[in-house]
Each structure stands twice: as C-alpha cells, then as structure tokens.
Amino acid sequence: MNTNELKKKSVGYRKKILKYIVGAKAGHTGGSLSSTDILNVLYNKVMNVSPQNFTSPDRDRYVQSKGHCVEALYVVLADKGFFPEEDLDTLCKYQSKYIGHPTRKVNGVEQNTGALGHGLPICVGTALAAKLDQKDYRVFILMGDGELPEGSNWEAALSAAHYKLDNLCAIVDKNTLQITGPTADVCNTDPLDEKWKAFGWAVREVDGNDVEALSATFAALPFEKGKPSMVIAHTTKGKGVSFMENEVKWHHGVPNKEQYEQAISELDELLTSLHD
Amino acid sequence: MAEQINIIPGGDKPNQDVFSETLQRLAETDQNIIAVTSDSRGSGKLVPFGKKFPKQIVEVGIAEQNLVGVAAGLGSCDKKVFAVSPACFLTARSLEQIKNDICYSDHPVTVVGISAGVSYGALGSTHHSLHDFAALRAINNIIIVAPADNYETEQATILAAESKQPVYLRFGKKIMPLLKENSNEVFAFGKGRVITEGDDLAIIANGETVDPAVKAAALLKESGINATVVSMHTIKPLDTELLSALAGKVKAIITVEEHSVNGGLGEACASYLLQNGYCRPFKIMGIPDEYTVSGSQVEIFKHYGISAEGISEQAKKLLS
Numbered sequence: 018m019n020t021n022e023l024k025k026k027s028v029g030y031r032k033k034i035l036k037y038i039v040g041a042k043a044g045h046t047g048g049s050l051s052s053t054d055i056l057n058v059l060y061n062k063v064m065n066v067s068p069q070n071f072t073s074p075d076r077d078r079y080v081q082s083k084g085h086c087v088e089a090l091y092v093v094l095a096d097k098g099f100f101p102e103e104d105l106d107t108l109c110k111y112q113s114k115y116i117g118h119p120t121r122k123v124n125g126v127e128q129n130t131g132a133l134g135h136g137l138p139i140c141v142g143t144a145l146a147a148k149l150d151q152k153d154y155r156v157f158i159l160m161g162d163g164e165l166p167e168g169s170n171w172e173a174a175l176s177a178a179h180y181k182l183d184n185l186c187a188i189v190d191k192n193t194l195q196i197t198g199p200t201a202d203v204c205n206t207d208p209l210d211e212k213w214k215a216f217g218w219a220v221r222e223v224d225g226n227d228v229e230a231l232s233a234t235f236a237a238l239p240f241e242k243g244k245p246s247m248v249i250a251h252t253t254k255g256k257g258v259s260f261m262e263n264e265v266k267w268h269h270g271v272p273n274k275e276q277y278e279q280a281i282s283e284l285d286e287l288l289t290s291l292h293d
Numbered sequence: 294m295a296e297q298i299n300i301i302p303g304g305d306k307p308n309q310d311v312f313s314e315t316l317q318r319l320a321e322t323d324q325n326i327i328a329v330t331s332d333s334r335g336s337g338k339l340v341p342f343g344k345k346f347p348k349q350i351v352e353v354g355i356a357e358q359n360l361v362g363v364a365a366g367l368g369s370c371d372k373k374v375f376a377v378s379p380a381c382f383l384t385a386r387s388l389e390q391i392k393n394d395i396c397y398s399d400h401p402v403t404v405v406g407i408s409a410g411v412s413y414g415a416l417g418s419t420h421h422s423l424h425d426f427a428a429l430r431a432i433n434n435i436i437i438v439a440p441a442d443n444y445e446t447e448q449a450t451i452l453a454a455e456s457k458q459p460v461y462l463r464f465g466k467k468i469m470p471l472l473k474e475n476s477n478e479v480f481a482f483g484k485g486r487v488i489t490e491g492d493d494l495a496i497i498a499n500g501e502t503v504d505p506a507v508k509a510a511a512l513l514k515e516s517g518i519n520a521t522v523v524s525m526h527t528i529k530p531l532d533t534e535l536l537s538a539l540a541g542k543v544k545a546i547i548t549v550e551e552h553s554v555n556g557g558l559g560e561a562c563a564s565y566l567l568q569n570g571y572c573r574p575f576k577i578m579g580i581p582d583e584y585t586v587s588g589s590q591v592e593i594f595k596h597y598g599i600s601a602e603g604i605s606e607q608a609k610k611l612l613s
C-alpha cells in the first residue's frame with residue numbers, strides 16, 4: 018500500500034471510529050484518533066497477520082495495552098476482514114461481545130486488556146515463546162503515555178532487555194495528555210527516550226501521525242540486534258478533527274450531532290484533498 | 294483424569310518437593326512445560342529443575358506482576374506454564390494479573406503459591422497468605438486446589454499441566470505424611486477425598502490442616518465419636534455432591550483451613566449447605582480476623598486450635 022493509500026485509509030478509519038463511538042454513545046475518542054495511523058501502518062504494511070493466518074502459531078502478534086482505545090482497533094480489524102463491520106453497530110450494547118476494551122471473544126484480538134500496565138509483561142512472555150520455539154514471528158504492543166507510571170511496565174522492560182527480545186517492538190502513543198490533563202503535569206515520564214535506553218532498549222522517535230515516517234521506522238526493525246525496540250510515537254490526541262485536537266475533554270468525549278457532522282465534514286475535506 | 298504414576302511411594306516429603314519432582318518428570322517428555330520464577334526457584338525447590346531444563350525455566354527476578362503477565366503470554370503460545378512464587382506475594386501483588394491476564398483471558402496457566410498460609414511462621418504477616426482462597430474464589434475461571442499429602446500433590450501437578458482452565462495450586466513447606474494407601478484411588482479436581490469414615494461428625498479440611506484433622510479423628514474415636522475426615526483439596530469447584538452426602542449423614546460439621554476464617558473453605562461449605570437446606574451444628578476453624586499471633590507454623594496452628602486436641606475439643610463442644 019502506497020503512502021497516499023495509507024493516508025486515505027487513516028481518514029476512513031477516523032470517520033468510522035467517530036461513527037461507532039456516536040452509535041455507542043461511549044468511547045475513547047481522543048486516544049483512538051491519536052493512534053489511528055500507528056494501527057493503520059502496522060496492520061496494512063508491517064505485520065504478518067490476517068483472518069487467514071490468525072490461528073497460525075507463526076503470525077505476528079499485536080497487543081493493545083491502552084485497551085480503552087479499542088474503537089480504533091475494532092475499526093481496523095473489521096477493515097481487515099476479521100468480522101463484518103456491521104457488528105460494530107452493537108458496540109457497548111447489551112450482550113454484545115464488542116465491549117469497551119479488547120477481548121479475545123472478538124476475532125483478531127490477541128489479548129484481553131483494559132487494566133493499564135498489563136500488555137508489556139504478556140508480550141514479553143509471547144516474545145520469549147517465539148525465542149524458545151525458534152520462530153521468527155514478531156510481537157507489537159501499543160502503549161499509552163499515560164499508562165507508563167504503572168510499575169509492571171518497568172518490570173517487563175527489564176525482562177525484555179534481559180532476554181534480548183529483539184522480536185518485540187513497543188510503541189508509545191505519546192499524545193502528551195491523559196484524563197486529568199497533560200501527562201507532564203500528572204506524572205512526568207520525560208525524558209522517555211533516556212529511560213528506555215537506560216533499561217536496555219533500542220529507541221527511535223517518530224511522528225506517530227505520519228504514515229510514511231511510521232512505515233520507515235518499522236522497516237528498520239529490529240533497531241539493534243539483541244535489544245527490544247521502542248518506538249516513541251509523537252502524536253496529537255484527537256488527531257484529524259480540529260476542535261478535538263489537544264483537548265483533554267475529548268479523552269472520552271462523545272460528539273453530539275452537530276459536532277459529529279462537523280468532524281465528518283472536516284475529514285471528508287481531507288479525503289478529497291488526498292485524491293490524486 | 295490423572296495418569297496414576299507413583300514416583301513417591303513412601304510419601305513423607307514436603308509437598309513443594311513433590312511438586313518439583315513431578316514437574317521434572319513431566320518436563321522429561323514435554324518441552325512445553327515451563328516454570329516461571331521470581332527469584333523463587335530455591336524456595337520452590339526448582340533448582341534441580343532449572344539445572345536439568347535450563348531452557349524451560351524463565352526467571353524474571355523479584356517482580357511478581359511481571360511473573361504472572363509473562364506466564365500468561367507464554368500460556369497464549371501453547372506452553373504449559375507454572376508460575377511459581379510465594380503465595381503471599383503471588384496472590385496479592387499480582388492478583389490483578391491473575392484476574393485479567395490468566396482467568397479473564399482464559400490462558401491455561403497454573404499459578405503455584407508456595408510456602409502458603411502461615412508456612413513462613415515467625416517471618417510475620419507480610420509472608421503469610423490467609424487471603425488467597427477468598428480472593429481467588431471471587432474470580433471467575435480458576436480451579437483452586439490445596440493438596441494435603443504427597444499423593445494429592447503429585448496428582449494435582451499432573452492434572453494442572455494438562456488443564457485447559459487456569460489452576461491455582463497451593464503448597465506448604467512442612468513434611469506431609471501420606472494420608473492413606475492410594476493404590477486404586479482416582480484423583481480428580483472437584484472431588485473430595487474421604488480419608489476416614491464415621492457417622493457422628495464430618496471434619497472437612499484441606500492442605501496441611503488435613504493431617505491434624507485425621508489425628509483429631511483418632512482422638513475422638515477413643516471417646517467413642519466416629520468422624521469422617523475429608524481432604525477437600527479443591528475449593529473451587531467444590532464437591533457439593535460429597536457435601537450433601539455428608540450433611541445427610543452426620544450430626545455436625547467442622548471445617549479446618551490454613552486461611553482466614555473469612556471467605557475460604559469453611560464459608561464455601563457453609564454457603565452451599567445453608568442454601569441447600571442442610572442445617573447442622575457447624576464450625577469454621579482457621580485463622581481469626583485479628584493480628585496473627587507470632588510463632589512457628591506449628592505454634593500458630595496450636596494457638597488457634599488447629600491441632601488434634603483443638604479440633605477434637607471443638608468437635609465435642611459441637612456434639613454436646
């Protein structure tokens with residue numbers, strides 16, 4: 018998929034994320050929009066995973082530690098054919114399996130997440146299993162910047178380096194905001210690159226809303242042989258919708274009718290500009 | 294159903310040792326058996342396992358949350374994982390990982406709580422696990438097992454390795470006598486093991502408290518009281534069939550456990566019995582809800598009446 022096609026995909030994903038959040042009257046809007054491009058590039062350009070190989074032990078794994086941004090994941094999985102997109106009409110509805118955090122009941126989801134700081138230890142186990150079985154699949158994990166103070170992340174960071182898990186790639190969606198406000202004010206984790214480097218990881222920083230830059234970064238994996246890879250993805254929370262960008266209230270804000278229509282018209286405009 | 298292999302014909306070892314020996318035996322023919330430890334291979338008696346199968350032991354250092362998360366990740370890749378750490382830390386600090394990453398996510402991991410209950414004795418409450426049954430009973434999708442003797446330990450370990458459902462195994466450090474000859478017995482999770490039979494009283498115990506319960510029954514016999522003693526090794530799922538049969542037969546029921554009197558074996562039995570119309574004189578013996586007395590495991594047991602004398606006295610009171 019070329020860059021322009023990827024860009025168009027991202028816009029389409031964003032429109033659908035908003036559509037289903039409005040339908041559910043619930044969702045994590047800002048973080049789903051900040052991570053859209055990362056998911057897009059991973060699923061359409063980087064990972065070897067599809068509905069056809071999902072039961073194969075050799076597939077690449079994706080775990081979303083920031084489970085609350087499940088709407089982005091559901092929309093991408095539907096697009097990849099893991100389930101019919103209409104299923105998402107039941108998002109967060111009574112007895113639906115499409116709940117507000119990833120669950121393995123949904124085809125394409127690797128791990129149940131939702132409680133923060135749980136993804137990385139699981140991924141260390143999954144990446145270790147690949148080493149033990151001498152398989153060459155890779156493990157990708159998306160983390161939020163707000164979940165980094167969870168100590169379990171740093172326990173797992175140590176293990177990943179200890180076991181030289183260069184088949185593991187963690188991505189931090191560094192949108193610099195969390196529910197209370199700026200992450201730097203809530204519990205500052207900067208300088209992030211130095212922390213991960215000190216923990217024995219190979220680190221790269223990238224514009225996490227630039228599909229071309231993301232593609233180039235993932236193409237360079239592993240960044241260093243014998244080290245786990247960390248991608249610090251600088252993103253904008255609420256990306257793509259002018260009045261949502263960098264506004265903390267959109268962490269789990271649900272647009273009303275007018276806001277939804279304005280958001281869709283902005284995204285449609287962007288889509289038109291991408292037509293070659 | 295467990296394959297009946299007797300690797301410990303004589304018994305009389307700490308259950309933790311038998312767990313480790315059984316795991317080695319299983320690993321010899323199955324490279325998917327993996328032990329995950331948090332600087333706990335010594336206390337878990339897994340040093341020989343680690344020497345023999347260096348690729349099948351994963352060490353995470355003192356980091357219990359990571360221990361359980363890593364175990365879940367390995368379990369998601371068809372490994373038969375045993376996450377081994379002192380029960381006090383494993384079922385408290387990493388309770389959320391047990392709940393979400395293993396039970397809710399349905400990965401077939403065996404969580405092994407070693408040196409459980411008050412095994413660590415005078416090391417104090419930081420090292421006691423008197424909450425683990427209660428905490429885990431309230432979590433969906435986990436089998437909870439506290440084997441009493443070496444035989445139950447061996448069988449439970451074999452069953453856990455093949456279980457498609459998460460399992461919690463709870464072991465102590467004390468040398469445990471074999472409770473009875475077991476040549477033709479079939480061990481299964483959720484099926485209590487009747488050690489002695491008698492119509493006056495039932496003593497339902499698990500783990501290391503079954504031994505004093507059996508000794509109490511011997512004392513009671515001298516006074517003409519016949520007690521059934523059950524090793525209710527599995528707390529969840531509870532053997533309700535056996536409970537019904539006992540309640541229909543005996544005049545009184547005592548439960549004994551190395552756990553808080555709140556939320557463990559006793560309350561599990563009481564809940565079933567009362568909700569199913571069985572009302573018998575009933576006593577839950579365990580560690581009361583107070584700052585636990587200091588001392589060795591034996592001293593703590595004795596202090597709270599978890600001894601042949603203490604249990605038999607309680608039985609007489611209940612029957613009088």
Ligand SMILES: [Mg+2]
Binds near residue numbers: 162163190192193195
């Ligand atoms: Mg954030």
